[in-house]
Amino acid sequence: MPDEWFDINAYLKIGDNGVVTIMSPNPEFGQNIKTSMPMIVAEELDVDWNNVIVEQAPFDTTKYTRQFAGGSASIRSSYDGLRLAGATARHMLRQAAADAWQLPLAEITTAAGMVHHAASGQSASYGTLASAAAGVSVPEEVELKNVRDFGIIGTSRKNVEAKNIITGKPLFGIDYRRDGMLIAMIAHPPAFGMKLKSFDGAAAEKMPGINKVFSIETFPRGFEKGLFDTVSFTELVAVVGETTWQVMQAKQVLEVEWEPITDVVETMNIFGNIRENRIPGGLESTEEHERRMEQESGSGTRVSRRDGDPEAAFARAAQVIERTYTAPFLAHNCMEPMNFFAHFTDEKLEMAGPLQAPEFTESTLAARFDLPKEKIDIHLTRMGGGFGRRAYGHYLVEAALISQQAQAPIKLIYTREDDMTCGIYRPSYHATYRAALDEAGKLIGLHVKAGGVPESPLFANRFPAGAVDHYLAEEWSVDSNISIGAFRAPRSNFMSGAEQAFLDEVAEAAGKDPIDFRLELLQRARENPVGENNDYDAARYAGVLELVREKSDWDNTPAGASRGVSAYFCHNTYVAQVLDLTVTDGKPTVDRVSCAVDCGIVINPDAATNMAEGAIVDGVGNALYGQLTFRDGVPDQQNFDDYRMIRIGEAPRSIDVHFVRNEESPTGMGEPPFPPVFGAVANALYRATGERHYRQPFLGERELLG
Amino acid sequence: MAKFTLHVNGNEQTVDVDPATPVLWVLREHLDLPGTKYGCGIGQCGACTVHVEGAAMRSCSLPVSSIGDRPITTIEGLSEHGTHPVQQAWLDHDVPQCGYCQAGQIMSASALLSHTPDPSDADIDAALQGNLCRCGTYLRIRSAVKSAARSANS
Known part of the structure; x- marks a missing residue:
């Protein structure tokens, strides 16, 4: 460790011994940006990665932009800024050397943490120059490296936190401790469509270790909710005590009465646009959702895009194929349940824990407690998973309210049941696709009509829009009081599966190979696109399909296996997959998945590969087993004994991930490899069993035929 | 409340808790060993896996009163410096993403081996x-x- 550190800018400081500390600005939930973001800074700084220490940056909007984990956009939106931070520091080190040696800046070069002047043979380490460099005025323009000279970006570097993880260090919010800290838990209504009527905490308060029982109101009626202020249950009973086990026991003896809600109108303030959102009363069930989706699909749709004359194309078609796809609600089920530390004092509100969207939540806290943001301090811990769930910061408001009322530092912890049953789910979706083929088997018309409870999953301008002359996209939605939120590749995670399974069936009807069929459509979109507003680059789309065809040896299906292909573009990254499976005794085994990815420049290839592997496992699991169903507002699945998650024995036997090599700016990996899996599974299952699968989960608890 | 003397990671420690308290919470909140994780509380997710007499057990479903003098090993005690072959292999393969379940995975894997x-x-x-x-x-x-x-x- 150095004797002294010199702050060069918000992203890095250099020690007098040459060790560099690089701040990783964004929240970490397993996407490995705590390694990959600093790699970008280190690249431009031109320092030996072995001399780099990484620290989680404080949440500070004055120093950093977009400290947000979501939308697969951390690397994409910060790439230029991180390069600039490193390049600026490198420039200042060179300037410090030029000043000291009285030599022209242009003749000063760097390599691996050293500054050199070739002609005079002089050299100095970054450590010895750090003090002077810190005093150099910040240049207005700096030169960035040529991407072909990268020596850190594009090479696999180990997760900087791995050693702490495998030795059980307290990295997570749930591990956070403070002297005098109490534990808090909440009781929420057992069903969506219910609210708190009354409670009696006397028995619970008499339990050992219990400090207080009281109710809190997360958002009072009329509170202007922001984009990430979704929450189903705003009145809760809080139990505060000394230890988690004691609080869990006291929760069991709470006496609470719940009552049905009537229709609620909440006020939303979405970036200054005030609107009202109606939440219907009633106790909803999955059966009712499915009936209403069928009904809405047949009426009440709105047109989102129309090209050519789809009605005429369907009228003259030689063959029309119509298929309907559905998917259930899903719970995020992060392994670390929702939790947060809060200490509310007269001076400030101090918080620590796992959170994807601190900037949004800070605004919410400021509004809810009428506090200036300077008095709110949010410390970001590592997250035990996020998948979108931890963008919704209601649990911080709850923790702050509990600390305020208990007048103590507290850590709010959800039980697994609380976590699984309190809402903010992936919605239930429904899509009907129709294809019109002419006599020659050419796709002349496509009609998609998609909706869900309570939102539509449609992306009207995505492929195959732009590749079909006559195209119609319509959407609809059904109101619900079951709250929803972003879930790994929102909406794409359903639409991809429906679309890619449908195209597989259309290719079959047209008598074409499924990859050739897609490539022909992409060629049309590239050479002579229909319409102007098409949300994809057809050449890069085709590129991943061609790569996966080669890497999977598409034309040679292994003996006994059945294979399905799928491709999708979302969150700025293109992914294609070929999945091989065999069915034995009614159970599918995924033998191999080949995955081709175009995310531009790959920062950390092995870490990117890990993300793709994880997304594929997640996709296979949700395609086959994932579902959250309801009866009278009550979730049928409340813990991992009845919510079926994929386990190691069901994971694919092998996954190979291949990246398209190009010099495009990098895009994200957290979400894009997930959506295509659903279609690949469906298409492979069809070839294995002869049965098409339209309804997720494809298996649930039942066994396959065939 | 009752006193229990536990043998954890080679140390003897006494805690005064409700006998029904799961070993998980004794480790995390009484013995300052938070590497063992809470995931489900019903023995379904394995995040809380520890070794009891060398066998992998779900500490969330194990009352402290059931342990007696059987030695417990947690992730913190699997090796002194993270050098157990399973921990080393986890580093070599860069296994973790979020990392929350990995202590439990490592404890199950090391018991298997x-x-x-x-x-x-x-x-x-x-x-x-x-x-x-x-x-x-x-x-x-x-x-x-x-x-x-x-x-x-080898």
């Missing part, structure tokens, strides 16, 4: 079927367990 030094894929799947990984790192876990077996046997 202690009685099955050369496990097949089926052995690994069976021994780790009770450990959920929401990030889906299962393939790296399989590879890491095999590497750990090779390095422990």
Whole structure:
């Protein structure tokens, strides 16, 4: 460790011994940006990665932009800024050397943490120059490296936190401790469509270790909710005590009465646009959702895009194929349940824990407690998973309210049941696709009509829009009081599966190979696109399909296996997959998945590969087993004994991930490899069993035929 | 409340708790060993896996009163400096994503290798079927367990 550190800018400081500390600005939930973001800074700084220490940056909007984990956009939106931070520091080190040696800046070069002047043979380490460099005025323009000279970006570097993880260090919010800290838990209504009527905490308060029982109101009626202020249950009973086990026991003896809600109108303030959102009363069930989706699909749709004359194309078609796809609600089920530390004092509100969207939540806290943001301090811990769930910061408001009322530092912890049953789910979706083929088997018309409870999953301008002359996209939605939120590749995670399974069936009807069929459509979109507003680059789309065809040896299906292909573009990254499976005794085994990815420049290839592997496992699991169903507002699945998650024995036997090599700016990996899996599974299952699968989960608890 | 003397990671420690308290919460909140994780509380996810007399057990479903003088090992005590072959293999394969379940995975894997030094894929799947990984790192876990077996046997 150095004797002294010199702050060069918000992203890095250099020690007098040459060790560099690089701040990783964004929240970490397993996407490995705590390694990959600093790699970008280190690249431009031109320092030996072995001399780099990484620290989680404080949440500070004055120093950093977009400290947000979501939308697969951390690397994409910060790439230029991180390069600039490193390049600026490198420039200042060179300037410090030029000043000291009285030599022209242009003749000063760097390599691996050293500054050199070739002609005079002089050299100095970054450590010895750090003090002077810190005093150099910040240049207005700096030169960035040529991407072909990268020596850190594009090479696999180990997760900087791995050693702490495998030795059980307290990295997570749930591990956070403070002297005098109490534990808090909440009781929420057992069903969506219910609210708190009354409670009696006397028995619970008499339990050992219990400090207080009281109710809190997360958002009072009329509170202007922001984009990430979704929450189903705003009145809760809080139990505060000394230890988690004691609080869990006291929760069991709470006496609470719940009552049905009537229709609620909440006020939303979405970036200054005030609107009202109606939440219907009633106790909803999955059966009712499915009936209403069928009904809405047949009426009440709105047109989102129309090209050519789809009605005429369907009228003259030689063959029309119509298929309907559905998917259930899903719970995020992060392994670390929702939790947060809060200490509310007269001076400030101090918080620590796992959170994807601190900037949004800070605004919410400021509004809810009428506090200036300077008095709110949010410390970001590592997250035990996020998948979108931890963008919704209601649990911080709850923790702050509990600390305020208990007048103590507290850590709010959800039980697994609380976590699984309190809402903010992936919605239930429904899509009907129709294809019109002419006599020659050419796709002349496509009609998609998609909706869900309570939102539509449609992306009207995505492929195959732009590749079909006559195209119609319509959407609809059904109101619900079951709250929803972003879930790994929102909406794409359903639409991809429906679309890619449908195209597989259309290719079959047209008598074409499924990859050739897609490539022909992409060629049309590239050479002579229909319409102007098409949300994809057809050449890069085709590129991943061609790569996966080669890497999977598409034309040679292994003996006994059945294979399905799928491709999708979302969150700025293109992914294609070929999945091989065999069915034995009614159970599918995924033998191999080949995955081709175009995310531009790959920062950390092995870490990117890990993300793709994880997304594929997640996709296979949700395609086959994932579902959250309801009866009278009550979730049928409340813990991992009845919510079926994929386990190691069901994971694919092998996954190979291949990246398209190009010099495009990098895009994200957290979400894009997930959506295509659903279609690949469906298409492979069809070839294995002869049965098409339209309804997720494809298996649930039942066994396959065939 | 009652007093229990536990043998954890080679140390003897006494706690005064409700006898029904799961070992998980005694470790995390009374003995300052937070590496063992809470995931479900009903023995379904494996995040809380520890060794009791060398066998993998779900500490969330194990009352402290049931332990007696049987030694407990947690992730913090698996090796002094993270050098157990399973931990090393986890580093070599860069297994973790979010990392929350990995202590439990490592404890299950190390218990497996202690009685099955050369496990097949089926052995690994069976021994780790009770450990959920929401990030889906299962393939790296399989590879890491095999590497750990090779390095422990060499």
